[in-house]
Amino acid sequence: MDWRDRLDELESSTNPFATVVMTHLKVVETKRNVDRRKAWKFALTRALYEKSYQRQEILDLYRFIDWVMILPEAVEREFWQELQVFEEERKVTYVTNAERFGFERGIQEGLQHERSLILRLLSRRVGILSSEVRSQVESLPLEQLESLGEALLDFSSAADLDEWLRTLGA
Template sequence: MDTPDDYDSPWKDAVEHYFPEFIAFYFPDASQQINWARGHEFLDQELRAVVQDAELGKRFVDKLAKVALQDGSERWVYVHLEVQGSAQAEFAEQMFVYNYRLYDRYRQPVASLALLADTTPHWRPDHFSFAVLGCKHELCFPVAKLLDYTQDQAGLYANPNPFALVTLAHLLTQATRQDMNARFAAKWKLVQLLYQRGWDKQRVIDLFSVMDWMMRLPEQLKRSLWHNIEVLEEQEKMRYVTSVEQLYSEKWMQQGLIQGRAEGEAYALQRLLQKRFGPLSEDVLARLQTARVDELELWLDRALDADTLAGVFAQ
């Protein structure tokens, strides 16, 4: 039986749906060497086999894709997306292990790329090596860090690549963690930007899903935002984002996962905590099941970048 991939996140959906834009934004040098006109293919089964066989650390989104290069050859690109990352000593080793396991199993050269979203400015793992008796084995890999974009937010607002908006949403989520009114204003600005881009309906919905998942708001501000969106869509004669809430409701109901809002919040938080911190104790599980909705929303917000489980539940 296959183990689940992290949890179903809009981040993962965005990477899958807009993979060329993802590579172009975060790894432009690599993107220029790829012949995107020949398309790309995700190799989920190949990656799953290696990940199960060499589990190290906590993953958020891993993707393995086959692409064609400008020189006519085909190569595999392994992307490790550590969206909720914290500084982990084993991270570079994990990249090394996945790279050589993929090569060992499939005899395919693999390009490993890492996107980091931790909050530690000087943590930039980009290689792993060891040397024994004159024999040296080393992997060096390109790294992009979301924190590096903090000083160029004006450039992000102007950049037409969808991952400029995703990066903005991430940075603004961190910057407004203690000020929900500021988060509301930032989120509303990004929503308006969605409509100004002239993107098609599916892209607007996909990117709103990422933004909405990151930039969580208290219930009162959430209602205010939805009211603003409804007015905006009436003015623009577009019924895009207001369909998202209904789409999510239908998805959860079909899966039988939510029987009321509290259960849904508790389920989402439980999966997130398990993926970030490992198996949960009975006390933690009981706490989730008996918590109020406002408590669950607070913990969900903290769980996005807390370094420890205790940090999520801190008073």
């Protein structure tokens, strides 16, 4: 966090750790703003190509960026499309379609794990969940699922969960 006010220095550095630090700073800064996070994820990824890193360095740093700068599924797809256009314009494809497919599959598996964890925590917090409530929770997009994960800490009954889900429809 000491580097917050030194972004220019980090951006101009060719030290790979500067990218790691900037990524962390931008994760913190964009915690509640998906559009800004996507823009920063793209900017950080684009910078990898522009800093004359070797292919493997780009892939390793990109994997880190992708791991910590999580985006909702639809926004992640937009990001991939923009990255593909960028790579085509530059005539480079460091992230192959197979890797993209693997990343997408990993994102889906991570989302399923998160849904499963939230459902287990809810069951433990408020008791057995009806199939209707389970279905509602399972259909939540990532952003709402994350909000539910935070909100459930304050629940003391199934009524709290029902009220929280009702506010989504409002």
